[in-house]
Amino acid sequence: PKPAYLFVDNGKAELRDATRLWGKSTYETEDTLESEHGGAKVISIGPAGEKLSLISCIITQRGSAAGRSGLGAVMGSKKLKAVAVRGEGKVPVADIAAVEKLRKEYLSIINQAPARNGLHNFGTCSHTDASAHSGDSPVKNWGGVGVVELPDVSGLSKEIFNANVTNRHGCWHCPVACRGSLKEGVGEYKYPAGTKRVEYETAAAFGAMCLNNNAEAIIMASHICNYYGIDTISAGTVIAFAMELYEHGIITKKDTGDIDLKWGNYKAMVAMTEKLARREGLGDVLADGVKKAAERIGKGAGEFAVHIGGQELGLHDPKGDFPGFAGQPTSAKNMMDAAPGRHTGGFGPSHFGWLAINAAGLCLHINTMVDGTKYAADFLAAVTGWQRSVGEILKCGERIENIRHLFNLREGDNPLERKVHGRITGQPPQTEGPLAGVTADLLEQVYWNLGALDWDRVTAKPSRKKLLELGLNDIAEELWPPQINKA
Amino acid sequence: PKPAYLFVDNGKAELRDATRLWGKSTYETEDTLESEHGGAKVISIGPAGEKLSLISCIITQRGSAAGRSGLGAVMGSKKLKAVAVRGEGKVPVADIAAVEKLRKEYLSIINQAPARNGLHNFGTCSHTDASAHSGDSPVKNWGGVGVVELPDVSGLSKEIFNANVTNRHGCWHCPVACRGSLKEGVGEYKYPAGTKRVEYETAAAFGAMCLNNNAEAIIMASHICNYYGIDTISAGTVIAFAMELYEHGIITKKDTGDIDLKWGNYKAMVAMTEKLARREGLGDVLADGVKKAAERIGKGAGEFAVHIGGQELGLHDPKGDFPGFAGQPTSAKNMMDAAPGRHTGGFGPSHFGWLAINAAGLCLHINTMVDGTKYAADFLAAVTGWQRSVGEILKCGERIENIRHLFNLREGDNPLERKVHGRITGQPPQTEGPLAGVTADLLEQVYWNLGALDWDRVTAKPSRKKLLELGLNDIAEELWPPQINKA
Structure with a gap:
């Protein structure tokens, strides 16, 4: 067509x-x-x-x-x-007075939340430097230790990332407004006016993951990804992966087109990002992520391909159980979410609220500043007139988790069969730095939550009882046909 | 006193x-x-x-x-x-007509159940020979393979165990009547008239576990245990343990008082059982089970002490997941039950009915012949007038499981800290026989059920929400005091 x-x-x-x-x-x-x-x-x-x-x-x-x-x-x-x-349509509101009242109440909470000012003034990239050293950011393709191998993170400060910001903005009427736009680049990189301030994930992918502390190069790589329409987490990860292959001689300048893909070589990083975005040379090999790239390259490259189910991971090291973000069980979430590797994914009861809020189009950042499920229930009632308890909101999240999972199951994707790279869980554990000696209790997290979800320990199939409890009767009939029940 | x-x-x-x-x-x-x-x-x-x-x-x-x-x-x-x-008290019955009706209905089901006749005619020992070869019975202190090391089980047949039975009897008015009494022993062992027909557990403990296929010796050992008041499972296991120490020279004839504790030496087995029962010589060392015995003996004896939390295990190898008995998760049940090692214990939702039926004084054998929880609910209603759904019976079992567990937790016993001997789970797996290559998925079973129970993954504490749901409000207050909730 x-x-x-x-x-x-x-x-x-x-x-x-x-x-x-x-x-x-x-x-x-x-x-x-x-x-x-x-x-x-x-x-x-x-x-x-x-x-x-x-x-x-x-x-x-x-x-x-x-x-x-x-x-x-x-x-x-x-x-x-x-x-x-x-469109010029209006959103009908069931109870405008209630919305106004809630708006004032929640604004007062949000405006006092410690996270609000940081997000507004500096964006999510505000903690890039700290995260590179705290164990939050994975370093050097998940194999390194920030304090040891990237000791100088002064180039990744919030002030540097924000030096060029012209205006701060956000989603419609958001009291946080965590986004920012930049002036035209006037240094080494000439990104255009209106380029977005980088988000944390982008900064970590093209920063600590590549052992790079040059913020302008990160902004340029981010611009390239946005311009060509590439996921920055995966792009930064696949560049870091290529740097590791280059270190081990699995790829050479012959493959890179003379680009010197050494760790921390920010010029090489930006150049390779552009080749990836355009599918040129080695960039074509890398353009489908680390799993496909490793298959194409061979020579043991798979050992360095850090992904789950083919997707590169969001850049909060689950060994650190980054507090206040998604909380436990972060390792299992990365493995078991229907879109594995997503830092915004969910797995198990502790994520039901998270999934419901995400599906409602509400903000996962604001969720950390307020009682998120109550917030969702309150506004749902005021805007739509549907009175739903917090328990029903959580049940809704559980239903979402089941439906996403059931789609994958039907397509033959049992998440229990996904391999998790040892660097993600710390098998073997790191020997230095903030995560020295830490091994995530991945299996324990996975099976605890499988039990809590009432999904089978081997097939990962939700039980018939659970599906009926969630009102997914049609799926229950499909997944547990009568002839199986008789057996 | x-x-x-x-x-x-x-x-x-x-x-x-x-x-x-x-x-x-x-x-x-x-x-x-x-x-x-x-x-x-x-x-x-x-x-x-x-x-x-x-x-x-x-x-x-x-x-x-x-x-x-x-x-x-x-x-x-x-x-x-x-x-x-x-006492001459009567049991008041709420609805005698309903009881009569249920009695007839259930009798008809039970009398047609395949297991009923076997239990009535031959008792639980009827499958001792088959179990020694099927992988159901652990063999040679959990370290052996029946078909290889005890190839001749003809001496353990149901006919031999029943040759001397004079009458069959059971609990009050039981339609199964799985017990039997023996005539006086007239062979090598002179057990008295009225000695009980051995149960399967006893026969496995003094049979396959000790590589013994002499039924009369098993009957005699069983008689000694009943007479002195000793648990046959633990007694047979600790004798098997001593036989293994003897094989490895960790104990010698000097320790045994000249008893030649070779595998399968049934005379030695009976003699040592009597010494154990009387706490004489080595029997005194063994009389508190394998854990204490290993501590007393030292010299690496602990390597051969197969127990969980200090208790020897019921003699159904959980690697075999003996069908129709307790079903999954048998390994985790052995580890996590409040009385670890019990073959009649329970852990997780699949055992809620089992625990409720057991607590009601109903029979776990009959539970396998009828729909056990419905049976309990039906008779509870007819006898007491309390109308309780099957769901409420299951909830009752869950409450029992929580209370038993909470008692242990309060006393400082976190079941997650219990060590499980590698022979129990097949780590490493056996290399021959019906369980060759089998490793039980113990961790998966444990954590799946922890999640399903809503017990913490590390502390094993039931959640406050779960305790309140079970109506255990007082325990919820004790386990989750307000100052902790504020944190």
């Missing part, structure tokens, strides 16, 4: 020709469609998604991404370049 | 002097008190309980035992020789 984009205009949907947009960056695509359809909001893929990179993503507003799991390639495979939506 | 026995006469309780009974066997004690208090039923301890053997038990009817965990020593430490109970 010819390239197309979906235009939704006040509820009317239409596929339109996108031939002229094919090959364009996400920036250009978004600008073009926004100006052609005054007031439209646009999501789009870049050349990476068009070329079916398995780590390509969907971008809006020059850097907000549906980042993980290669969703860009899903659109690319359908030749769907973008979705543009415009 | 002076030895005493408790006499309960139509609800009136009185401690009476038992000086004249102290030192007597359980047989003599029971006979004496039954004849002195016409119609009384008696439980008592023998010399083993008096001497505080940690594997001593409480006996009634010459061989029915409260066998595990050294309850004989509990009575012995209180100088309580026996309890005799007599």
Whole structure:
């Protein structure tokens, strides 16, 4: 089929020709469609998604991404370049007085939350330097120790990442407004005006993971990823992976096109990121993430491919159980979430609220500042008129977890069969630094939560009883057909 | 204090002097008190309980035992020789017509159950020979393989164990009647008339565990244990343990008092059982089970001490997951039950019904012939008038499991700290026989069920939410005091 984009205009949907947009960056695509359809909001893929990179993503507003799991390639495979939506509809509100009251109450809590000012002023990248040393960020492709191998993190400070910020903004009416836009780059890298301030995950991927402490290079790599439509977590990880292969001589300058992929060589990192985004040379080999790259390269490269189920991990080391983020069980979450490796994923009862809040389109950051499930229940009732208890919100999260999991199970993906790289869990443990001697209790986490979910210990199938309890009767019938019950 | 026995006469309780009974066997004690208090039923301890053997038990009817965990020593430490109970009270029944109807319905099911006739005709020992070869019975102190090391099990057939049976009997009005009494021994062993037909556990302990296939010796060892008041599972296991030490030269004839404790030497086995029961010589060392014996003997004896939490295991190898018995998770049950090692213990949701039925005084054998929890709910309603759903019966079992566990926790016994001998789980696995290559997924079983129970992954503490759900509010307050909730 010819390239197309979906235009939704006040509820009317239409596929339109996108031939002229094919090959364009996400920036250009978004600008073009926004100006052609005054007031439209646009999501789009870049050349990476068009070329079916398995780590390509969907971008809006020059850097907000549906980042993980290669969703860009899903659109690319359908030749769907973008979705543009415009409308003047109103959101009906069941009880405007209640909304106003809740708004004031929660604003007061959020504005006093310690995390709020940090996020507003400096963004999520504010702790990049601290995380590189605390054991929060994985270092050197998950194999290193920040305090030992990247002792100088002064280049990764929040002040440096924010030096070039022109304005701070956020989602509609958000009291936090954790995003920022930059002026045009005037140093070594000439990223355009409007480039987004980097997020923590990007900064960790192109920072500690690559032993790089040059913030401008991180901003440039981030810009390249946003421009071409690439997931920064996976991109930074696959560059770190390539650096490790280069260190061990598994790839050489012959493979890299003379790029000297030494640890911490930020110029090489940026250059290779661009090749990856364009699928040129070694970049083509790397453009589907570490699992595929290792398969293509062979020569024992798989030993250095740190992923779960084919996806590179979000950059909070689960051995550290980063407090206040997702809490326990972080190792198991990385392994067992329906999109493994996601730092925003969930597994087991401690994530039910998290999953419900995420699915409601509410913010996982604000969730850490307020009582998230109560917040969701309160606003749900005021806005829609649906009175739902916190228990029902949690049940909703459990239902979401089951449905996501059941989709994978039906497709033959039993998460218990996923391999977890020893560097993730500390098998063997690190010998230096803040995580010295730490091995995550992955198996214990996995099976504890399987039991709590009432999913089978071997097949990972949710029990019939559980599915019926969640109101998933149709799935219960499909998963537990009568002839099996008789056996 | 002076030895005493408790006499309960139509609800009136009185401690009476038992000086004249102290030192007597359980047989003599029971006979004496039954004849002195016409119609009384008696439980008592023998010399083993008096001497505080940690594997001593409480006996009634010459061989029915409260066998595990050294309850004989509990009575012995209180100088309580026996309890005799007599009464003419009636059991009031809420709905006699309903009881009659249920009785007929369930009798019809039980009488048609395949297991019923085997149990009635041959007792639980009926499968001793088959179990020695199937992988059900542990062999040679859990280290051997029946088909290889005890190829001839013809001496352990149900016909041989039953050759001397004079009458079959059971609990009051039981349609199964799985017990049997023997005529006086007229062969090598002169056990008295009325000696009980051996149960499977006894036959496995003094049979496959000791590489012995002489049934008369097993009957004699069983008689000695019943007479002195010793748990046969632990006694047979500690003899097997001693045989293994003897094989390795850790103990010699100097220790055994010239008894040649070779594997399968049934004469030595019987002789050592009597010494154990009387705490004489090496028997005194062995009389508190394998854990204490290994500590006393030293010289690496601990390597051969197969127990969990100090208790020898019931003799169904959990690697075999003996079907229809307790089902999954047998390894975890052995480790995690409040009385570890019990084959009648329970751990996790699959045992809730089992625990409730056991606590109700109903039969775990009949539980396998009928829908046990429905059976319990049906009779509970008819007899007491309490209408309780199957779900409530299961909840009751869960409450029992929590309370038993909480008692241990309060006393500082976290079951997660119990070591499980590698022979139990197959680490390393056996290399021959029906369990070759099998390693039980112990950790997976343990943590799955911990999650299902909502017990903490590290402390094993039930959650506050779970305790409140079970109506254990007082324990919730004690275990989760308010100052901890604020933290």
